Amino acid sequence: MGCTAKKPSKENILALGDALELLRGKWKISILRNLSYGEMRFKDLLESVTGISPKVLSKELQVLEQHLLITRTVNNTKPVTVSYAITEHASKTIPPIINALLEFGLNHRKNFHDSFGS
Numbered sequence: 001m002g003c004t005a006k007k008p009s010k011e012n013i014l015a016l017g018d019a020l021e022l023l024r025g026k027w028k029i030s031i032l033r034n035l036s037y038g039e040m041r042f043k044d045l046l047e048s049v050t051g052i053s054p055k056v057l058s059k060e061l062q063v064l065e066q067h068l069l070i071t072r073t074v075n076n077t078k079p080v081t082v083s084y085a086i087t088e089h090a091s092k093t094i095p096p097i098i099n100a101l102l103e104f105g106l107n108h109r110k111n112f113h114d115s116f117g118s
Helices: 010-023 027-033 042-048 054-066 088-116
Strands: 070-075 081-086
Touching: 010 027, 027 042, 027 054, 027 070, 027 081, 027 088, 042 054, 042 081, 054 070, 081 088
Parallel strands: none
Antiparallel strands: 070 081
């Protein structure tokens, strides 16, 4: 079975590099996955992304906002709260990526288990 990706070109290689750079790391995909279910406050994200520190979550949210994948809203509450939501663009493009990675992971685990049986 061959690769269905477009023939390598400079533009394609750069685009793939951009995507990998943007989504790399331990947390961004988990953050985006959680936000794909709806708007969340910082505190709720901190609880739902198990193991992330507040400092790292804040940094990752800034990067995702700079790249227009999420929006940040300061709520007029006392105390002030901040909510995050996935953008329309990201809501259309991120779930297929997460689903493809999940499918790859499940198939790879099965293949690995079947090959080495542990």
